Amino acid sequence: MPSAPDTEKAPAPAAHEAAPVVSVTGVRHSYGRGAEAVTALGPLSLEIPAGEFLVLVGPSGCGKSTLLRLIAGFEHATEGAVEVFGERPEPGEQAGIVFQQPRLFPWRTVGDNIGLALKYAGVPRAERGERVGELLERVGLADTAGRRVWQISGGQQQRVAIARALAGGKRLLLLDEPFAALDALTRERLQEDLRTVSAETGTTSVFVTHSVDEAVFLGTRAIVLTNRPGTVALDIPIGLPRTGADPGELRGLPAYAALRAEIGTAVREAAGRHPRTSRHFRTTRGEGS
Numbered sequence: 001m002p003s004a005p006d007t008e009k010a011p012a013p014a015a016h017e018a019a020p021v022v023s024v025t026g027v028r029h030s031y032g033r034g035a036e037a038v039t040a041l042g043p044l045s046l047e048i049p050a051g052e053f054l055v056l057v058g059p060s061g062c063g064k065s066t067l068l069r070l071i072a073g074f075e076h077a078t079e080g081a082v083e084v085f086g087e088r089p090e091p092g093e094q095a096g097i098v099f100q101q102p103r104l105f106p107w108r109t110v111g112d113n114i115g116l117a118l119k120y121a122g123v124p125r126a127e128r129g130e131r132v133g134e135l136l137e138r139v140g141l142a143d144t145a146g147r148r149v150w151q152i153s154g155g156q157q158q159r160v161a162i163a164r165a166l167a168g169g170k171r172l173l174l175l176d177e178p179f180a181a182l183d184a185l186t187r188e189r190l191q192e193d194l195r196t197v198s199a200e201t202g203t204t205s206v207f208v209t210h211s212v213d214e215a216v217f218l219g220t221r222a223i224v225l226t227n228r229p230g231t232v233a234l235d236i237p238i239g240l241p242r243t244g245a246d247p248g249e250l251r252g253l254p255a256y257a258a259l260r261a262e263i264g265t266a267v268r269e270a271a272g273r274h275p276r277t278s279r280h281f282r283t284t285r286g287e288g289s
Helices: 064-072 110-120 125-138 154-167 184-201 212-218 247-251 254-270
Strands: 022-031 038-048 053-057 079-084 096-098 172-176 204-209 221-225 232-237
Touching (some): 038 079, 096 154, 110 154, 154 172, 154 184, 204 212
Parallel strands (some): 096 172
């Protein structure tokens, strides 16, 4: 995928921004009231530093998407505190968001969809055309600006959704299983593209997935959540090369296989299958209970 000009890179954090991009402290989150209340998440504490690509993985219903919604500001924690860039998160303010479905305007062109995001971000009209072109080039869709959304494939639509999320210049990107509905080949191609975009821009990212392989391939760090209520079962850094590595060779590394095995075991245990008999869940970073 071609590289875009350096103007699209997220700005490097200044010294006064050394604090975590995301801070989750003593969070519990419940749905319902009284006797019918169900605790979906917590207790949970974690920090996400600038430039990290954190992948949240775990069994269905463990609270991955709930945690993402708390970080996005769509919901506010029942207990504890969530801060993004030192502030209480509000929808659309601090983060760009990519959902399972692209959520584009199908009757408008690809360029118009991204142009709207630039408009709401305050980019002058005279600059939008060039910026749209740069963003589409970054996600490998340089020739699609004039097409209607319904004229491009599902995988291409998700690329547009990623470009739109980057359009506002946000330094935090939240992705909720964006490739789950795609076929295996398209999904793998988009994983490679997202990995490249992440390395080029340095954007802090939080990515929700059920796939252990996706977690290892994309992440610089992975957190496995336990069954509901979700707490941290495993918090592990992923020290694989971020640039210059062939995807096939990367997946063939012994370290890649070892990470898949460790994270996969933690996910199975979190789901209540194949529990260890010799030791409890552990965390290698952060704090989860």
